[in-house]
Amino acid sequence: MVSGFTDGLSDDKFSTSNKSEKKYYDLVIIGGDVAGLAAVAKYREIVGSDKRIAYVSIDLLGDLVRASSEILSNYLVEVTKIRSWARIYDDLCCFEGFEFSKILDRLRIFSENNMKRRFERVFERYNVDLFIGSAKFVSRKDLVVKSSGGEVFIEGAFYILAPGSTPIIPDVEGFNEIRYYTTETIWGINDLPRELLIVGSEPLGLEIAQAFNRLGSEVHIIESSERILSIAEPEISRELSDVLSEEGVKIYTNARVTRFSRSGSRISARISRHDESFEKEFDAVLLALGRVPKTDDLGLDHAGVELDKRWYVKVSKDLRTSNPRIYAAGDVVGTPKTISTQLISVKEGCVVAENIASHRKKSVDYDLIPVVIHTDPEVAFVGYTEQRLFKALGMSSHRIVRFDATLKSDLIGVRRGLAKIIIDPREKKILGFHVMAPNASEFITVASLLIKHGYRAKEVMELAHIYPASYELLKLSAHLVFSNPDEYLHHLHQ
Numbered sequence: 071m072v073s074g075f076t077d078g079l080s081d082d083k084f085s086t087s088n089k090s091e092k093k094y095y096d097l098v099i100i101g102g103d104v105a106g107l108a109a110v111a112k113y114r115e116i117v118g119s120d121k122r123i124a125y126v127s128i129d130l131l132g133d134l135v136r137a138s139s140e141i142l143s144n145y146l147v148e149v150t151k152i153r154s155w156a157r158i159y160d161d162l163c164c165f166e167g168f169e170f171s172k173i174l175d176r177l178r179i180f181s182e183n184n185m186k187r188r189f190e191r192v193f194e195r196y197n198v199d200l201f202i203g204s205a206k207f208v209s210r211k212d213l214v215v216k217s218s219g220g221e222v223f224i225e226g227a228f229y230i231l232a233p234g235s236t237p238i239i240p241d242v243e244g245f246n247e248i249r250y251y252t253t254e255t256i257w258g259i260n261d262l263p264r265e266l267l268i269v270g271s272e273p274l275g276l277e278i279a280q281a282f283n284r285l286g287s288e289v290h291i292i293e294s295s296e297r298i299l300s301i302a303e304p305e306i307s308r309e310l311s312d313v314l315s316e317e318g319v320k321i322y323t324n325a326r327v328t329r330f331s332r333s334g335s336r337i338s339a340r341i342s343r344h345d346e347s348f349e350k351e352f353d354a355v356l357l358a359l360g361r362v363p364k365t366d367d368l369g370l371d372h373a374g375v376e377l378d379k380r381w382y383v384k385v386s387k388d389l390r391t392s393n394p395r396i397y398a399a400g401d402v403v404g405t406p407k408t409i410s411t412q413l414i415s416v417k418e419g420c421v422v423a424e425n426i427a428s429h430r431k432k433s434v435d436y437d438l439i440p441v442v443i444h445t446d447p448e449v450a451f452v453g454y455t456e457q458r459l460f461k462a463l464g465m466s467s468h469r470i471v472r473f474d475a476t477l478k479s480d481l482i483g484v485r486r487g488l489a490k491i492i493i494d495p496r497e498k499k500i501l502g503f504h505v506m507a508p509n510a511s512e513f514i515t516v517a518s519l520l521i522k523h524g525y526r527a528k529e530v531m532e533l534a535h536i537y538p539a540s541y542e543l544l545k546l547s548a549h550l551v552f553s554n555p556d557e558y559l560h561h562l563h564q
Contacts (some may be wrong), residue, residue, distance in 0.1 A: 097121065108423070142257055143278055206368060207372045210373050229395060248332060251356045259541070296315075296323055303451070324344065337354070362380075385398050413441075440517070500530065503517035538553070
């Protein structure tokens with residue numbers, strides 16, 4: 071539990087009777103992921119009030135924290151944009167700094183007013199029986215929920231596995247001796263660390279890195295691969311790296327931590343890079359290495375549910391497991407997604423609920439679900455990457471336009487950013503769009519719709535586009551498919 075964020079949302083409020091008895095439900099959800107909550111709402115929307123729903127959670131408060139993390143990180147980045155604006159308009163305003171304790175208070179109020187109450191309303195509004203305890207299958211159709219008060223046997227006509235995931239813990243000498251934070255627990259920090267070490271560069275970690283750097287921490291990122299945010303196109307990744315570095319974040323790629331040790335109240339880390347090593351002390355360590363599915367201790371072998379080599383649940387295209395009555399959604403499923411996000415989890419949860427309620431075999435088109443990283447500027451992408459298209463067709467085409475080619479860049483004083491459009495070279499259809507720009511999250515869905523409906527670059531050029539806006543990047547990149555970039559930019563600035 072993270073102190074201050076879940077006060078008042080007690081397990082006792084929702085706990086059910088724990089007599090040793092068997093209960094029957096039309097749908098049983100093993101929760102922990104927002105996919106489970108989305109499934110509750112969608113299933114009830116389709117079937118009405120007749121069907122019985124059970125939701126099982128070993129840690130409801132932990133579920134709330136995990137669901138809140140992406141939102142709270144975004145909130146923190148939004149707050150700290152003040153420093154960026156102050157730097158751009160330094161001759162027009164005076165910025166005196168942040169009060170970290172007040173920001174934490176605001177975060178907690180935000181969580182209380184927006185996240186916790188929404189969480190509670192799901193169970194109240196949709197008439198769900200909530201069981202708090204550990205869930206384990208004892209057969210292909212039976213589940214036992216154990217808590218301090220006893221155990222309950224449950225049989226479901228259908229099940230949805232949505233227990234979520236847990237942060238990757240590194241196997242590093244001395245790691246068990248130190249105190250560390252994850253992207254879920256960092257919100258419980260009380261004091262701003264003077265020096266913060268972030269191990270890994272998953273999206274939430276990068277958002278937190280930028281925000282804490284703007285708050286006044288000296289932030290160091292250790293990434294073992296050649297670049298941060300490796301899920302993004304290389305041009306986007308480099309641009310974001312440049313932005314963070316220019317703001318003062320220290321980034322070490324092709325690097326790793328080989329040892330941790332305590333040094334009084336601080337933490338000492340040995341960092342290796344390019345056959346060289348150095349020691350540095352930090353006030354706090356944050357893990358941002360990614361996540362692993364929570365599929366252990368669920369008795370999935372008893373249920374006949376198969377896992378892949380990485381312990382993800384194997385599913386068919388309609389998200390059904392090897393047991394016909396059990397579906398899975400969210401972080402635990404081994405679907406072809408580049409990253410697990412709440413948006414993808416919600417979509418999977420809704421699709422699973424619809425398949426169960428309507429006896430359908432609907433699937434998720436992951437190429438049409440945008441991914442957004444709420445850094446400043448934001449990173450967003452949808453559809454094919456250049457490499458993936460080349461692998462599929464043996465050819466690919468793309469165009470890149472920088473954000474400073476837009477009038478919006480001149481208006482707001484932001485120069486960094488770019489857009490990369492991926493085109494089928496045969497028909498000039500748009501198959502992917504990747505962007506780093508202010509408010510990219512607010513227009514990436516437009517690109518998704520263009521891809522879904524098979525728009526060609528010329529058709530995008532003919533649309534009426536908002537101007538001036540960051541969204542203009544979509545039109546500019548499509549225009550470059552048919553234009554000499556230098557000639558077009560010259561025309562643009564006339």
